[in-house]
Amino acid sequence: MKYASMSIKNKWQKTKWLLKHRRLRRHIPRTVPFNRKNLQMMLSAYPTVYFKPTGGTGGFGIIRIKRMARGYQTKLNTVKSPSPTQVHLYKKLSRFSGRESYLLQQGIQLAKTKGKPFDIRVIVQKTNEGKWISTAICTKIGKPDMVATNYHQGGRLGYLSNMLAGAGYEHDLILRKEAALKRLGVAVGKSFDLYRRGFRELGLDVALDTEGKLWILEVNTRPAIYPWKHLKGKMLYRRIMSAARQYGRVT
Template identity: 30%
Template sequence: MSSPVLGIMTLYLNEHRALEERSIYRRMILEGRKRGLDIYVFTPADVHSGGRQIEAMVYDEKNGWSREWRAFPDLIFDRCRIQRNHRFQQLLAFREKYGHLLFLNRPLRNKWTIHQTLSEQSAFRQHLPETILFQDMSDVNRMLKASPLIYLKPINGTGGRGILRVERSSKEPSTVLVQGRDQKRRIITPRKVHLSRLGPLLQHWNMKDKYLVQKGIQLQLPNGRVHDYRMLVQKNGEGEWELTGCAGRMGAEKSVTSNLHGGGQAIAMQRLMKQWIPEEELREEVTATAAKFGIDVASFLEDTYGDLCELALDLAIDKSGQIYLLEVNPKPAREVFARIGERNIYYKAITQPLEYALWVYRNRPAQTVRKPPSPRTATSKATRLKRGRRVK
Protein backbone atom coordinates (compact mmCIF):
# COMPACT_ATOMS: atom_id res chain seq x y z
CA MET A 1 0.00 0.00 0.00
CA SER A 2 1.35 3.46 -0.82
CA SER A 3 2.03 5.99 1.93
CA PRO A 4 -0.54 8.64 2.77
CA VAL A 5 0.38 11.97 1.22
CA LEU A 6 0.40 15.23 3.17
CA GLY A 7 0.57 18.49 1.24
CA ILE A 8 1.94 21.44 3.20
CA MET A 9 0.25 24.45 1.64
CA THR A 10 1.99 27.79 1.93
CA LEU A 11 2.30 31.05 -0.02
CA TYR A 12 5.27 32.43 -1.92
CA LEU A 13 6.62 35.58 -0.35
CA ASN A 14 7.39 37.30 -3.67
CA GLU A 15 7.50 36.88 -7.43
CA HIS A 16 10.73 34.88 -7.18
CA ARG A 17 8.90 32.07 -5.42
CA ALA A 18 10.74 32.60 -2.12
CA LEU A 19 9.42 30.51 0.76
CA GLU A 20 9.23 31.03 4.50
CA GLU A 21 10.16 28.19 6.86
CA ARG A 22 11.87 26.04 4.24
CA SER A 23 14.07 24.43 6.88
CA ILE A 24 11.04 23.46 8.99
CA TYR A 25 9.40 21.88 5.95
CA ARG A 26 12.60 20.01 5.16
CA ARG A 27 12.62 18.55 8.67
CA MET A 28 8.93 17.70 8.43
CA ILE A 29 9.50 15.89 5.13
CA LEU A 30 12.38 13.83 6.56
CA GLU A 31 10.50 13.05 9.78
CA GLY A 32 7.41 12.18 7.76
CA ARG A 33 9.39 9.69 5.70
CA LYS A 34 10.47 7.87 8.88
CA ARG A 35 6.81 7.54 9.80
CA GLY A 36 5.50 6.42 6.42
CA LEU A 37 4.05 9.82 5.58
CA ASP A 38 4.90 11.21 2.15
CA ILE A 39 5.08 15.02 2.35
CA TYR A 40 5.43 17.72 -0.27
CA VAL A 41 5.12 21.49 -0.18
CA PHE A 42 2.97 23.50 -2.58
CA THR A 43 1.25 26.84 -2.98
CA PRO A 44 -2.11 27.55 -4.67
CA ALA A 45 -0.08 29.04 -7.57
CA ASP A 46 1.38 25.55 -8.23
CA VAL A 47 -1.98 23.92 -8.97
CA HIS A 48 -2.23 23.38 -12.75
CA SER A 49 -3.99 21.67 -15.64
CA GLY A 50 -7.61 21.96 -14.68
CA GLY A 51 -6.79 21.63 -11.03
CA ARG A 52 -5.69 18.02 -11.18
CA GLN A 53 -1.93 18.38 -10.92
CA ILE A 54 0.38 20.11 -8.56
CA GLU A 55 3.89 21.32 -9.32
CA ALA A 56 5.09 20.28 -5.90
CA MET A 57 8.31 21.02 -4.04
CA VAL A 58 9.90 17.82 -2.83
CA TYR A 59 13.03 17.21 -0.82
CA ASP A 60 15.47 14.38 -0.39
CA GLU A 61 18.87 14.28 1.23
CA LYS A 62 20.70 13.40 -1.98
CA ASN A 63 19.24 16.00 -4.32
CA GLY A 64 17.97 18.67 -1.97
CA TRP A 65 14.86 20.53 -3.09
CA SER A 66 13.35 19.88 -6.50
CA ARG A 67 10.05 20.15 -8.38
CA GLU A 68 7.84 17.22 -9.21
CA TRP A 69 4.35 16.89 -10.72
CA ARG A 70 2.13 15.31 -8.12
CA ALA A 71 -1.52 14.38 -7.71
CA PHE A 72 -3.59 16.08 -5.01
CA PRO A 73 -2.54 15.03 -1.50
CA ASP A 74 -4.70 12.97 0.86
CA LEU A 75 -4.40 15.65 3.51
CA ILE A 76 -3.60 19.36 3.50
CA PHE A 77 -1.77 21.27 6.23
CA ASP A 78 -2.53 24.95 5.67
CA ARG A 79 0.44 27.14 6.66
CA CYS A 80 -0.63 30.23 4.70
CA ARG A 81 -0.30 33.52 6.49
CA ILE A 82 -2.22 36.66 5.61
CA GLN A 83 -0.81 38.75 2.75
CA ARG A 84 -2.40 41.74 1.10
CA ASN A 85 -1.96 40.78 -2.56
CA HIS A 86 -3.10 38.54 -5.41
CA ARG A 87 -1.42 35.48 -3.89
CA PHE A 88 -3.79 35.67 -0.95
CA GLN A 89 -6.75 35.96 -3.33
CA GLN A 90 -5.50 32.81 -5.03
CA LEU A 91 -5.46 31.10 -1.65
CA LEU A 92 -9.05 32.14 -0.93
CA ALA A 93 -10.09 30.73 -4.31
CA PHE A 94 -8.25 27.48 -3.56
CA ARG A 95 -9.93 27.08 -0.18
CA GLU A 96 -13.29 27.72 -1.79
CA LYS A 97 -12.81 25.34 -4.71
CA TYR A 98 -11.19 22.52 -2.76
CA GLY A 99 -12.96 22.96 0.55
CA HIS A 100 -14.19 19.37 0.39
CA LEU A 101 -10.67 17.96 0.68
CA LEU A 102 -9.33 16.75 4.00
CA PHE A 103 -7.64 19.66 5.78
CA LEU A 104 -5.82 19.34 9.10
CA ASN A 105 -6.76 22.94 9.84
CA ARG A 106 -9.20 25.54 8.64
CA PRO A 107 -8.59 29.28 8.69
CA LEU A 108 -9.31 31.08 11.92
CA ARG A 109 -10.75 34.60 12.17
CA ASN A 110 -9.44 38.08 12.87
CA LYS A 111 -8.51 39.21 16.37
CA TRP A 112 -11.81 40.96 16.96
CA THR A 113 -14.00 38.01 15.96
CA ILE A 114 -11.91 35.66 18.07
CA HIS A 115 -12.18 37.99 21.03
CA GLN A 116 -15.96 38.11 20.68
CA THR A 117 -16.23 34.34 20.30
CA LEU A 118 -14.10 33.65 23.36
CA SER A 119 -15.98 36.24 25.43
CA GLU A 120 -19.11 34.14 25.06
CA GLN A 121 -17.58 31.65 27.49
CA SER A 122 -17.69 32.87 31.07
CA ALA A 123 -14.66 30.76 32.01
CA PHE A 124 -12.54 32.62 29.43
CA ARG A 125 -13.69 36.13 30.25
CA GLN A 126 -11.37 36.67 33.21
CA HIS A 127 -8.45 36.00 30.85
CA LEU A 128 -9.47 38.49 28.16
CA PRO A 129 -8.23 42.05 28.54
CA GLU A 130 -11.06 44.51 28.00
CA THR A 131 -11.23 45.06 24.23
CA ILE A 132 -13.34 47.06 21.82
CA LEU A 133 -13.33 47.60 18.08
CA PHE A 134 -12.16 51.13 17.25
CA GLN A 135 -14.97 53.31 15.95
CA ASP A 136 -13.75 56.77 16.88
CA MET A 137 -11.57 58.58 19.39
CA SER A 138 -14.25 58.40 22.07
CA ASP A 139 -13.41 54.68 22.40
CA VAL A 140 -9.77 55.50 23.05
CA ASN A 141 -10.60 58.26 25.52
CA ARG A 142 -13.05 56.06 27.39
CA MET A 143 -10.57 53.21 27.67
CA LEU A 144 -7.82 55.62 28.75
CA LYS A 145 -10.04 56.91 31.52
CA ALA A 146 -10.60 53.41 32.85
CA SER A 147 -7.00 52.28 32.40
CA PRO A 148 -3.77 54.29 32.37
CA LEU A 149 -2.34 52.01 29.70
CA ILE A 150 -3.90 50.87 26.41
CA TYR A 151 -2.77 49.07 23.26
CA LEU A 152 -4.07 49.78 19.77
CA LYS A 153 -3.67 46.76 17.49
CA PRO A 154 -4.71 46.00 13.91
CA ILE A 155 -7.30 43.18 13.83
CA ASN A 156 -5.33 41.45 11.07
CA GLY A 157 -1.83 42.37 12.22
CA THR A 158 1.08 40.03 12.79
CA GLY A 159 4.58 40.22 14.19
CA GLY A 160 3.99 43.43 16.14
CA ARG A 161 3.25 45.53 13.01
CA GLY A 162 1.18 48.67 13.46
CA ILE A 163 0.87 48.31 17.24
CA LEU A 164 0.69 51.40 19.44
CA ARG A 165 0.97 51.69 23.18
CA VAL A 166 -0.58 54.76 24.79
CA GLU A 167 0.17 55.48 28.43
CA ARG A 168 -1.28 58.20 30.57
CA SER A 169 1.33 60.10 32.54
CA SER A 170 0.93 59.67 36.31
CA LYS A 171 2.22 63.19 36.96
CA GLU A 172 0.32 65.02 34.21
CA PRO A 173 -3.01 63.22 33.73
CA SER A 174 -3.82 65.05 30.50
CA THR A 175 -0.56 63.97 28.83
CA VAL A 176 0.03 60.64 27.13
CA LEU A 177 3.13 58.87 25.87
CA VAL A 178 2.64 57.22 22.46
CA GLN A 179 5.07 54.48 21.42
CA GLY A 180 4.95 51.59 19.00
CA ARG A 181 5.76 50.26 15.57
CA ASP A 182 4.58 51.23 12.11
CA GLN A 183 3.12 48.88 9.49
CA LYS A 184 6.63 47.89 8.46
CA ARG A 185 7.46 47.06 12.07
CA ARG A 186 9.88 49.96 12.49
CA ILE A 187 9.93 51.47 15.97
CA ILE A 188 8.33 54.92 15.80
CA THR A 189 9.77 57.88 17.68
CA PRO A 190 8.03 58.09 21.08
CA ARG A 191 5.80 61.16 21.38
CA LYS A 192 4.53 62.87 24.49
CA VAL A 193 1.32 64.71 23.62
CA HIS A 194 -1.62 66.40 25.26
CA LEU A 195 -4.72 64.17 25.23
CA SER A 196 -6.42 66.63 22.88
CA ARG A 197 -3.63 66.04 20.31
CA LEU A 198 -4.01 62.24 20.34
CA GLY A 199 -6.90 62.25 17.84
CA PRO A 200 -5.04 64.25 15.18
CA LEU A 201 -1.94 62.10 15.77
CA LEU A 202 -3.86 58.86 15.13
CA GLN A 203 -5.92 60.18 12.26
CA HIS A 204 -3.78 58.87 9.43
CA TRP A 205 -3.65 55.39 10.97
CA ASN A 206 -7.16 54.68 9.62
CA MET A 207 -8.29 52.69 12.60
CA LYS A 208 -12.06 52.57 12.15
CA ASP A 209 -13.23 48.94 12.15
CA LYS A 210 -9.62 47.82 11.63
CA TYR A 211 -8.13 48.27 15.06
CA LEU A 212 -8.68 46.97 18.57
CA VAL A 213 -8.54 49.24 21.56
CA GLN A 214 -7.31 47.00 24.35
CA LYS A 215 -6.51 47.46 27.99
CA GLY A 216 -2.75 47.28 28.36
CA ILE A 217 -1.12 44.94 30.84
CA GLN A 218 1.96 46.26 32.66
CA LEU A 219 4.69 43.90 31.52
CA GLN A 220 7.84 45.93 31.95
CA LEU A 221 10.60 44.03 33.70
CA PRO A 222 13.00 45.89 36.02
CA ASN A 223 15.30 46.34 33.01
CA GLY A 224 12.54 48.29 31.25
CA ARG A 225 11.84 45.66 28.61
CA VAL A 226 8.38 44.16 28.08
CA HIS A 227 7.78 40.43 28.27
CA ASP A 228 5.15 37.76 27.66
CA TYR A 229 4.81 34.05 26.86
CA ARG A 230 4.29 31.98 23.75
CA MET A 231 2.36 28.75 24.35
CA LEU A 232 2.12 26.06 21.67
CA VAL A 233 -0.85 23.67 21.83
CA GLN A 234 -1.10 20.87 19.26
CA LYS A 235 -3.16 17.81 18.43
CA ASN A 236 -1.22 14.61 19.12
CA GLY A 237 -1.10 11.17 17.49
CA GLU A 238 -4.29 10.19 19.31
CA GLY A 239 -6.20 13.18 18.01
CA GLU A 240 -6.19 14.89 21.42
CA TRP A 241 -5.12 18.45 22.27
CA GLU A 242 -1.86 18.60 24.15
CA LEU A 243 0.39 21.37 25.47
CA THR A 244 3.67 21.06 23.59
CA GLY A 245 5.58 23.84 25.30
CA CYS A 246 5.60 27.39 26.58
CA ALA A 247 8.45 29.88 26.28
CA GLY A 248 9.06 33.39 27.51
CA ARG A 249 9.88 36.35 25.29
CA MET A 250 11.47 39.65 26.18
CA GLY A 251 11.09 42.56 23.79
CA ALA A 252 13.98 44.47 22.29
CA GLU A 253 15.12 47.62 24.04
CA LYS A 254 12.65 50.49 23.54
CA SER A 255 10.13 48.09 22.01
CA VAL A 256 6.55 47.83 23.29
CA THR A 257 6.13 44.40 21.69
CA SER A 258 7.97 41.18 22.51
CA ASN A 259 7.81 39.47 19.08
CA LEU A 260 11.02 37.66 18.14
CA HIS A 261 10.91 39.09 14.61
CA GLY A 262 10.92 42.54 16.15
CA GLY A 263 14.17 41.82 17.95
CA GLY A 264 12.69 40.01 20.96
CA GLN A 265 14.65 37.44 22.88
CA ALA A 266 13.48 33.95 23.87
CA ILE A 267 13.88 32.85 27.49
CA ALA A 268 12.82 29.64 29.27
CA MET A 269 9.39 30.19 30.80
CA GLN A 270 10.29 29.50 34.42
CA ARG A 271 13.48 31.53 34.24
CA LEU A 272 11.53 34.52 33.06
CA MET A 273 8.64 34.06 35.48
CA LYS A 274 11.03 33.91 38.44
CA GLN A 275 12.04 37.50 37.69
CA TRP A 276 8.42 38.58 37.82
CA ILE A 277 6.69 36.43 40.44
CA PRO A 278 8.90 35.56 43.40
CA GLU A 279 6.48 33.13 45.11
CA GLU A 280 7.12 29.61 43.89
CA GLU A 281 3.65 28.41 44.80
CA LEU A 282 2.02 31.15 42.77
CA ARG A 283 4.27 30.39 39.79
CA GLU A 284 3.18 26.75 39.90
CA GLU A 285 -0.47 27.72 40.06
CA VAL A 286 -0.12 30.18 37.17
CA THR A 287 1.69 27.59 35.06
CA ALA A 288 -1.02 24.99 35.61
CA THR A 289 -3.86 27.47 34.98
CA ALA A 290 -2.20 28.68 31.78
CA ALA A 291 -1.81 25.11 30.49
CA LYS A 292 -5.45 24.26 31.06
CA PHE A 293 -6.56 27.57 29.57
CA GLY A 294 -4.49 26.99 26.42
CA ILE A 295 -6.03 23.59 25.80
CA ASP A 296 -9.56 24.81 26.55
CA VAL A 297 -9.17 27.72 24.11
CA ALA A 298 -7.86 25.45 21.35
CA SER A 299 -10.63 22.94 21.68
CA PHE A 300 -13.31 25.63 21.92
CA LEU A 301 -12.05 27.39 18.79
CA GLU A 302 -11.93 24.11 16.94
CA ASP A 303 -15.52 23.35 17.90
CA THR A 304 -16.54 26.81 16.75
CA TYR A 305 -14.60 27.29 13.52
CA GLY A 306 -13.76 23.80 12.30
CA ASP A 307 -10.66 21.67 12.15
CA LEU A 308 -7.47 22.86 13.77
CA CYS A 309 -4.25 21.02 14.49
CA GLU A 310 -2.23 23.60 16.37
CA LEU A 311 -2.40 27.07 17.86
CA ALA A 312 -0.04 29.35 19.69
CA LEU A 313 -1.32 31.67 22.40
CA ASP A 314 0.42 34.91 23.34
CA LEU A 315 -0.08 35.17 27.08
CA ALA A 316 0.59 38.03 29.45
CA ILE A 317 0.89 37.40 33.18
CA ASP A 318 0.59 40.38 35.48
CA LYS A 319 2.33 40.82 38.83
CA SER A 320 -0.55 39.20 40.71
CA GLY A 321 -0.38 36.09 38.53
CA GLN A 322 -3.48 36.90 36.49
CA ILE A 323 -3.23 35.42 32.98
CA TYR A 324 -4.36 37.42 29.93
CA LEU A 325 -4.71 36.25 26.38
CA LEU A 326 -3.21 38.81 24.00
CA GLU A 327 -3.53 36.87 20.78
CA VAL A 328 -4.26 33.49 19.22
CA ASN A 329 -1.90 32.53 16.36
CA PRO A 330 -3.24 29.91 13.98
CA LYS A 331 0.04 29.57 12.01
CA PRO A 332 2.64 29.52 14.74
CA ALA A 333 6.39 29.54 14.25
CA ARG A 334 8.29 27.04 16.37
CA GLU A 335 11.61 28.88 16.57
CA VAL A 336 11.17 30.08 20.13
CA PHE A 337 11.88 26.57 21.47
CA ALA A 338 15.00 26.15 19.34
CA ARG A 339 16.28 29.50 20.57
CA ILE A 340 16.07 28.52 24.24
CA GLY A 341 17.65 25.15 23.55
CA GLU A 342 14.55 23.11 24.39
CA ARG A 343 15.42 20.61 21.70
CA ASN A 344 12.92 17.95 22.68
CA ILE A 345 10.08 20.42 22.62
CA TYR A 346 11.25 21.83 19.30
CA TYR A 347 11.36 18.29 17.88
CA LYS A 348 7.88 17.61 19.20
CA ALA A 349 6.61 20.92 17.79
CA ILE A 350 7.75 19.77 14.35
CA THR A 351 6.67 16.13 14.51
CA GLN A 352 3.36 16.38 16.36
CA PRO A 353 1.42 17.66 13.29
CA LEU A 354 2.76 14.65 11.37
CA GLU A 355 1.60 12.19 14.03
CA TYR A 356 -1.74 13.95 14.00
CA ALA A 357 -1.93 13.79 10.19
CA LEU A 358 -1.44 10.02 10.37
CA TRP A 359 -4.19 9.80 12.96
CA VAL A 360 -6.56 11.84 10.78
CA TYR A 361 -5.72 9.64 7.80
CA ARG A 362 -6.38 6.43 9.75
CA ASN A 363 -9.70 7.84 10.95
CA ARG A 364 -10.82 9.44 7.70
CA PRO A 365 -14.28 8.67 6.41
CA ALA A 366 -14.26 5.67 4.08
CA GLN A 367 -15.46 7.64 1.05
CA THR A 368 -12.69 10.26 1.18
CA VAL A 369 -10.94 10.42 -2.17
CA ARG A 370 -8.33 12.79 -3.60
CA LYS A 371 -10.43 14.12 -6.46
CA PRO A 372 -13.32 16.54 -5.95
CA PRO A 373 -16.22 14.57 -4.48
CA SER A 374 -19.58 16.06 -3.65
CA PRO A 375 -21.55 17.17 -1.81
CA ARG A 376 -19.08 19.50 -0.18
CA THR A 377 -20.32 19.68 3.37
CA ALA A 378 -21.13 16.00 3.71
CA THR A 379 -17.45 15.04 3.83
CA SER A 380 -16.36 17.58 6.38
CA LYS A 381 -19.26 16.79 8.66
CA ALA A 382 -18.60 13.09 8.34
CA THR A 383 -14.98 13.75 9.22
CA ARG A 384 -15.97 15.58 12.34
CA LEU A 385 -18.46 12.94 13.40
CA LYS A 386 -15.81 10.33 13.00
CA ARG A 387 -13.53 12.31 15.27
CA GLY A 388 -16.27 12.41 17.86
CA ARG A 389 -16.65 16.16 17.95
CA ARG A 390 -19.62 18.44 18.25
CA VAL A 391 -21.10 19.21 14.87
CA LYS A 392 -22.50 22.68 14.35
Protein backbone atom coordinates in the same frame (compact mmCIF):
# COMPACT_ATOMS: atom_id res chain seq x y z
CA MET B 1 0.65 15.48 3.53
CA LYS B 2 -1.41 18.61 2.96
CA TYR B 3 -1.12 21.24 5.72
CA ALA B 4 -4.46 20.87 7.48
CA SER B 5 -5.14 23.54 10.07
CA MET B 6 -7.65 26.37 9.95
CA SER B 7 -6.24 29.90 10.12
CA ILE B 8 -8.06 33.13 10.99
CA LYS B 9 -6.34 36.52 11.17
CA ASN B 10 -9.21 38.61 12.52
CA LYS B 11 -8.31 39.34 16.15
CA TRP B 12 -11.72 40.81 16.94
CA GLN B 13 -13.53 37.66 15.79
CA LYS B 14 -11.28 35.48 17.92
CA THR B 15 -11.72 37.78 20.92
CA LYS B 16 -15.51 37.59 20.59
CA TRP B 17 -15.32 33.79 20.64
CA LEU B 18 -13.33 33.85 23.87
CA LEU B 19 -15.67 36.35 25.51
CA LYS B 20 -18.58 33.95 25.11
CA HIS B 21 -17.06 31.61 27.69
CA ARG B 22 -17.25 32.50 31.37
CA ARG B 23 -14.10 30.55 32.21
CA LEU B 24 -12.08 32.41 29.60
CA ARG B 25 -13.76 35.83 29.83
CA ARG B 26 -11.97 36.72 33.05
CA HIS B 27 -8.62 36.23 31.29
CA ILE B 28 -9.37 38.68 28.45
CA PRO B 29 -8.19 42.30 28.76
CA ARG B 30 -10.85 44.85 27.81
CA THR B 31 -10.77 44.89 24.00
CA VAL B 32 -12.97 46.95 21.68
CA PRO B 33 -12.96 48.10 18.04
CA PHE B 34 -11.22 51.42 17.43
CA ASN B 35 -13.53 54.40 17.04
CA ARG B 36 -13.82 57.82 18.66
CA LYS B 37 -16.26 56.76 21.38
CA ASN B 38 -14.30 53.65 22.35
CA LEU B 39 -11.02 55.59 22.41
CA GLN B 40 -12.53 58.04 24.88
CA MET B 41 -13.90 55.22 27.03
CA MET B 42 -10.64 53.24 27.09
CA LEU B 43 -8.46 56.24 27.88
CA SER B 44 -10.78 57.18 30.73
CA ALA B 45 -10.60 53.67 32.18
CA TYR B 46 -6.93 52.69 31.73
CA PRO B 47 -3.59 54.53 31.97
CA THR B 48 -2.15 52.49 29.08
CA VAL B 49 -4.00 51.29 25.98
CA TYR B 50 -2.70 49.37 22.96
CA PHE B 51 -3.78 50.18 19.42
CA LYS B 52 -3.51 46.95 17.41
CA PRO B 53 -4.28 46.03 13.78
CA THR B 54 -7.18 43.59 13.64
CA GLY B 55 -5.40 41.45 11.07
CA GLY B 56 -1.75 42.09 11.98
CA THR B 57 0.92 39.53 12.83
CA GLY B 58 4.39 39.54 14.35
CA GLY B 59 3.76 42.55 16.55
CA PHE B 60 3.93 44.98 13.64
CA GLY B 61 1.83 48.14 13.64
CA ILE B 62 1.12 48.13 17.39
CA ILE B 63 1.06 51.53 19.09
CA ARG B 64 1.18 51.99 22.85
CA ILE B 65 -0.85 54.92 24.17
CA LYS B 66 -0.07 56.29 27.62
CA ARG B 67 -2.10 58.85 29.50
CA MET B 68 0.21 61.64 30.68
CA ALA B 69 -0.21 64.54 33.09
CA ARG B 70 -0.91 66.67 30.05
CA GLY B 71 -2.27 64.88 27.03
CA TYR B 72 -1.09 61.52 25.74
CA GLN B 73 2.05 59.82 24.48
CA THR B 74 2.12 57.30 21.63
CA LYS B 75 4.94 54.90 20.96
CA LEU B 76 5.46 52.96 17.72
CA ASN B 77 8.48 50.63 17.86
CA THR B 78 10.98 52.92 19.63
CA VAL B 79 9.56 56.28 18.53
CA LYS B 80 7.56 58.32 21.04
CA SER B 81 5.41 61.31 20.14
CA PRO B 82 3.01 63.55 22.10
CA SER B 83 -0.65 64.26 21.50
CA PRO B 84 -1.82 67.27 23.50
CA THR B 85 -5.52 66.39 23.24
CA GLN B 86 -7.72 63.39 22.66
CA VAL B 87 -8.95 64.96 19.42
CA HIS B 88 -5.35 65.23 18.19
CA LEU B 89 -4.70 61.63 19.22
CA TYR B 90 -7.80 60.31 17.46
CA LYS B 91 -6.84 62.07 14.23
CA LYS B 92 -3.28 60.72 14.45
CA LEU B 93 -4.46 57.14 14.98
CA SER B 94 -7.05 57.46 12.19
CA ARG B 95 -4.39 58.62 9.73
CA PHE B 96 -2.12 55.77 10.78
CA SER B 97 -4.80 53.10 10.42
CA GLY B 98 -6.06 54.35 7.04
CA ARG B 99 -8.71 51.94 5.82
CA GLU B 100 -7.57 49.05 8.02
CA SER B 101 -9.54 48.12 11.12
CA TYR B 102 -7.85 48.39 14.51
CA LEU B 103 -8.58 47.35 18.08
CA LEU B 104 -8.01 49.07 21.40
CA GLN B 105 -6.82 46.82 24.21
CA GLN B 106 -6.36 47.44 27.91
CA GLY B 107 -2.68 47.64 28.82
CA ILE B 108 -1.45 45.05 31.32
CA GLN B 109 1.39 45.79 33.72
CA LEU B 110 3.67 42.84 32.99
CA ALA B 111 5.59 40.91 35.60
CA LYS B 112 9.36 41.43 35.39
CA THR B 113 12.30 39.10 35.65
CA LYS B 114 15.48 40.82 36.81
CA GLY B 115 13.86 44.15 35.95
CA LYS B 116 12.79 43.14 32.42
CA PRO B 117 9.08 42.72 31.50
CA PHE B 118 8.08 39.48 29.78
CA ASP B 119 5.05 37.70 28.44
CA ILE B 120 4.36 34.05 27.62
CA ARG B 121 3.71 31.98 24.51
CA VAL B 122 1.72 28.74 24.83
CA ILE B 123 1.62 26.37 21.85
CA VAL B 124 -1.48 24.15 21.73
CA GLN B 125 -1.77 21.34 19.18
CA LYS B 126 -4.39 18.73 18.41
CA THR B 127 -3.57 15.05 18.09
CA ASN B 128 -4.96 12.81 15.37
CA GLU B 129 -7.39 11.56 18.00
CA GLY B 130 -8.81 15.08 18.28
CA LYS B 131 -7.36 15.89 21.71
CA TRP B 132 -5.89 19.33 22.41
CA ILE B 133 -2.51 19.29 24.18
CA SER B 134 -0.40 22.24 25.35
CA THR B 135 2.87 21.02 23.89
CA ALA B 136 5.23 23.88 24.74
CA ILE B 137 5.48 27.06 26.80
CA CYS B 138 8.16 29.74 26.61
CA THR B 139 8.60 33.35 27.65
CA LYS B 140 9.37 36.40 25.52
CA ILE B 141 11.48 39.29 26.70
CA GLY B 142 11.14 42.30 24.45
CA LYS B 143 14.04 44.19 22.95
CA PRO B 144 14.71 47.31 25.06
CA ASP B 145 12.45 50.25 24.11
CA MET B 146 10.30 48.19 21.74
CA VAL B 147 6.51 48.09 22.19
CA ALA B 148 6.05 44.39 21.32
CA THR B 149 7.93 41.39 22.74
CA ASN B 150 7.64 39.38 19.50
CA TYR B 151 10.67 37.51 18.16
CA HIS B 152 10.18 39.37 14.87
CA GLN B 153 10.58 42.63 16.82
CA GLY B 154 13.87 41.59 18.37
CA GLY B 155 12.39 39.76 21.35
CA ARG B 156 14.28 36.95 23.06
CA LEU B 157 12.80 33.57 24.02
CA GLY B 158 13.42 31.95 27.37
CA TYR B 159 12.27 29.07 29.54
CA LEU B 160 9.23 29.66 31.74
CA SER B 161 10.83 28.30 34.92
CA ASN B 162 13.85 30.59 34.59
CA MET B 163 11.72 33.68 33.98
CA LEU B 164 9.34 32.97 36.86
CA ALA B 165 12.24 32.25 39.20
CA GLY B 166 13.74 35.59 38.18
CA ALA B 167 10.38 37.20 38.98
CA GLY B 168 10.52 35.82 42.53
CA TYR B 169 8.31 32.74 42.15
CA GLU B 170 9.06 29.68 44.28
CA HIS B 171 9.33 26.22 42.72
CA ASP B 172 5.84 25.03 43.73
CA LEU B 173 4.18 28.20 42.44
CA ILE B 174 6.11 27.90 39.15
CA LEU B 175 4.67 24.40 38.68
CA ARG B 176 1.15 25.67 39.43
CA LYS B 177 1.50 28.54 36.93
CA GLU B 178 2.75 26.13 34.27
CA ALA B 179 -0.22 23.82 34.88
CA ALA B 180 -2.62 26.78 34.74
CA LEU B 181 -1.14 27.89 31.40
CA LYS B 182 -1.53 24.40 29.96
CA ARG B 183 -5.16 24.24 31.08
CA LEU B 184 -5.79 27.68 29.62
CA GLY B 185 -4.35 26.61 26.26
CA VAL B 186 -6.52 23.49 26.10
CA ALA B 187 -9.62 25.48 27.10
CA VAL B 188 -9.01 27.96 24.28
CA GLY B 189 -8.58 25.13 21.78
CA LYS B 190 -11.86 23.53 22.86
CA SER B 191 -13.67 26.87 22.67
CA PHE B 192 -12.43 27.55 19.13
CA ASP B 193 -13.71 24.14 18.03
CA LEU B 194 -17.24 25.30 18.84
CA TYR B 195 -17.15 28.04 16.20
CA ARG B 196 -15.04 26.74 13.33
CA ARG B 197 -13.88 23.30 12.29
CA GLY B 198 -10.33 22.43 11.30
CA PHE B 199 -8.08 24.00 13.94
CA ARG B 200 -5.03 21.85 14.71
CA GLU B 201 -2.66 24.42 16.27
CA LEU B 202 -2.90 27.66 18.25
CA GLY B 203 -0.40 30.02 19.82
CA LEU B 204 -1.55 31.96 22.87
CA ASP B 205 0.18 35.20 23.83
CA VAL B 206 -0.37 35.42 27.56
CA ALA B 207 0.54 38.22 29.97
CA LEU B 208 1.36 37.55 33.61
CA ASP B 209 0.64 40.72 35.55
CA THR B 210 2.31 41.97 38.71
CA GLU B 211 -0.44 40.37 40.82
CA GLY B 212 0.08 36.95 39.23
CA LYS B 213 -3.03 36.94 37.03
CA LEU B 214 -2.90 35.46 33.52
CA TRP B 215 -4.31 37.48 30.62
CA ILE B 216 -4.81 36.24 27.04
CA LEU B 217 -3.53 39.05 24.84
CA GLU B 218 -4.03 37.28 21.54
CA VAL B 219 -4.56 33.88 19.93
CA ASN B 220 -2.61 33.06 16.78
CA THR B 221 -3.96 30.35 14.50
CA ARG B 222 -0.68 29.90 12.63
CA PRO B 223 2.02 30.42 15.26
CA ALA B 224 5.66 30.66 14.25
CA ILE B 225 7.68 27.53 14.99
CA TYR B 226 11.21 28.34 13.82
CA PRO B 227 12.06 30.78 16.69
CA TRP B 228 11.82 27.84 19.09
CA LYS B 229 15.00 26.46 17.51
CA HIS B 230 16.93 29.10 19.40
CA LEU B 231 15.95 27.81 22.84
CA LYS B 232 18.83 25.92 24.40
CA GLY B 233 18.42 22.15 24.19
CA LYS B 234 15.69 22.31 21.50
CA MET B 235 13.49 19.92 23.50
CA LEU B 236 10.39 22.08 23.10
CA TYR B 237 11.12 22.63 19.42
CA ARG B 238 11.27 18.88 18.81
CA ARG B 239 8.02 18.38 20.73
CA ILE B 240 6.23 20.99 18.59
CA MET B 241 7.64 19.54 15.37
CA SER B 242 6.58 16.01 16.32
CA ALA B 243 2.98 17.13 16.80
CA ALA B 244 3.05 19.34 13.68
CA ARG B 245 3.98 16.42 11.45
CA GLN B 246 0.61 14.85 12.24
CA TYR B 247 -1.24 17.58 10.36
CA GLY B 248 1.31 18.37 7.68
CA ARG B 249 2.80 21.60 9.09
CA VAL B 250 6.20 19.99 8.56
CA THR B 251 7.29 16.80 6.82
